Amino acid sequence: MNEQIKEKRSDRQYSIIPTETAKRTFKSYERNHFAMFLSKEYGDKVTKELISKCNIGCARDGTLIWYQDSDNQYRTGQILTVDPHSGRINKVDEELVHEKFAQQYHLEFTYSGCAFGEHQILDSLLQPKGLVENPLLAIILSTLVKNIFWYAPPIQSHFDIRSFVSAYDQVQFFVFPDQKNLSTWSSALKDLPKDFVIVSNSLVDLYSQIEDSGLNKNAPHMQTLLARINEVIANETLS
DSSP states (O other), rough: TTGGGEETTTTTTOBBBBBHHHTTOOOOOOGGGHHHHHHHHHHHHHHHHHHHHHHHHTTEEEEEEEEEEETOOEEEEEEEEEEETTTOEEESSOOOOHHOOOOOOTTOOOOOOOBBTTTGGGGSSSSSSOOOOOOHHHHHHHHHHHEEEEOOOOSSSSSOHHHHHHHHTSSSSSOOOOHHHHHHHHHHHHSOOOOOOOOOOTHHHHHHHHHHHHOTTTTTHHHHHHHHHHHHHHOOOOO
């Protein structure tokens, strides 16, 4: 089984979680608190579309956010306990899914992270891109700001944001870091063409409000967030 989960890419070996393992989590959404939140905010039809598009899984203790790469390989996942009324993350399971998988099957697992949303790359090659810190926010924005394709960074893995953004040199890329990453990301991207890579600090103060209050679309902080994102996009969109 060790050999079955090894893949070769860019001369670097890394491990993956078998697709059948991930697929077993795509059920029991009637008990999934994030699915409940999405249904309340956006209705059943949109919720089903987001669950399918974003690979939202179910775990015994919460919502499972899968990180799947551009080759459709599952690198890891993270289990979040989400409030069904606000979409606020109440608890983050610090043990990632690949760690649980390796422990359960007594495997050596070589982890290499990927951004959340990478598996949809072929559906969005020519679409402007956006990067936010929170995968649940990326999911929400995918239905509220549809002219942008939204990513979130990898977890517990070195993120070479310059290489990631540079791979999309034919489209605009809007980057919205939090306070922790603002300086690092701005420095890494500073000499890339300003017409194509826009690093904005406009959400820095709102990330903490999302952590505290959640993702209700009509909440004042979410309305402010959407207004700021749309302003940045409107000011920077290429003619």
